[in-house]
Amino acid sequence: MSGSELAVRNASWKTGQGKSILQPVSFDLAAGRILGIAGANGAGKSTLLRLLYRYLKPGTGSILLDGEDIWRMSARAAARKIAAVLQEQPTDFSLSVREIVALGRRPHAAGPASGGRRDAEIVEDALERMALLGFAKRSFGTLSGGERQRVMVARALAQEPRLLILDEPTNHLDIRHQLEIVALVGSLDITIVTSLHDLNLAADVCDQVLLLHEGRTIAHGAPDQVLTPGNIEMAYSVQARLERLAVSDRPHLTFHL
Numbered sequence: 001m002s003g004s005e006l007a008v009r010n011a012s013w014k015t016g017q018g019k020s021i022l023q024p025v026s027f028d029l030a031a032g033r034i035l036g037i038a039g040a041n042g043a044g045k046s047t048l049l050r051l052l053y054r055y056l057k058p059g060t061g062s063i064l065l066d067g068e069d070i071w072r073m074s075a076r077a078a079a080r081k082i083a084a085v086l087q088e089q090p091t092d093f094s095l096s097v098r099e100i101v102a103l104g105r106r107p108h109a110a111g112p113a114s115g116g117r118r119d120a121e122i123v124e125d126a127l128e129r130m131a132l133l134g135f136a137k138r139s140f141g142t143l144s145g146g147e148r149q150r151v152m153v154a155r156a157l158a159q160e161p162r163l164l165i166l167d168e169p170t171n172h173l174d175i176r177h178q179l180e181i182v183a184l185v186g187s188l189d190i191t192i193v194t195s196l197h198d199l200n201l202a203a204d205v206c207d208q209v210l211l212l213h214e215g216r217t218i219a220h221g222a223p224d225q226v227l228t229p230g231n232i233e234m235a236y237s238v239q240a241r242l243e244r245l246a247v248s249d250r251p252h253l254t255f256h257l
């Protein structure tokens with residue numbers, strides 16, 4: 001797997017009634033880098049992600065993967081390059097875990113990367129990476145929220161995308177599985193854009209952070225430049241303090257009303 005370069009140029013989105021939800025946003029993300037999208041509830045994070053995985057078409061501007069506008073590609077071509085793991089995934093609850101992960105191979109069917117044995121190997125690899133081999137035969141509907149989340153990440157990995165979009169990937173996960181997802185995200189070669197509510201986690205895992213407030217970008221750059229007490233107060237209406245952890249001496253944000 002290798003990543004694509006992502007370029008977002010003045011991308012904005014309005015509802016059908018003309019209500020502006022996302023003001024024009026522009027940024028570049030180099031291949032293999034991780035961008036975190038942060039902001040309060042309703043700030044526009046999911047809307048921006050929906051533009052990036054080609055679910056919503058931007059009202060203005062464009063989204064380019066390796067210089068190619070994602071709306072000039074066919075839906076199938078885009079699905080070979082972009083995978084998304086969302087909060088609520090519509091899926092067939094009666095399918096087994098292995099069958100759901102195998103759905104990740106569908107955009108590649110009949111292409112050069114398809115073929116029974118190779119597809120099966122990719123699916124097994126994705127199951128293994130997400131510690132799901134023991135669940136492979138279970139039906140999806142019988143899994144816990146955290147187990148389902150891991151299945152959806154495994155399906156996205158099986159898709160072998162060049163851009164991976166994650167909407168709150170650590171939601172539902174216990175501490176161990178949160179750390180595992182973070183380690184996995186950090187170890188992948190692909191380009192990743194993820195929304196994250198946990199700002200300390202965002203600072204740890206992301207190369208860049210984009211902070212949204214009421215549909216506008218209020219800061220974008222390296223985590224320590226974006227996640228400042230002033231920006232956090234503007235975005236979340238809370239007081240933030242930057243402290244240093246006694247043992248590791250790492251910066252750590254705490255929040256106060």
Ligand SMILES: Nc1ncnc2c1ncn2[C@@H]1O[C@H](COP(=O)(O)OP(=O)(O)OP(=O)(O)O)[C@@H](O)[C@H]1O
Nearest residue numbers: 015016019021039040041042043044045046047048
């Ligand atoms: N199709 C739509 N029609 C009307 N309003 C919408 C639509 N889509 C999003 N919105 C509104 O736009 C705002 C941004 O929504 P979005 O889901 O992008 O926020 P978010 O930052 O992901 O929030 P959260 O952290 O709560 O998930 C919200 O106020 C939401 O109600």
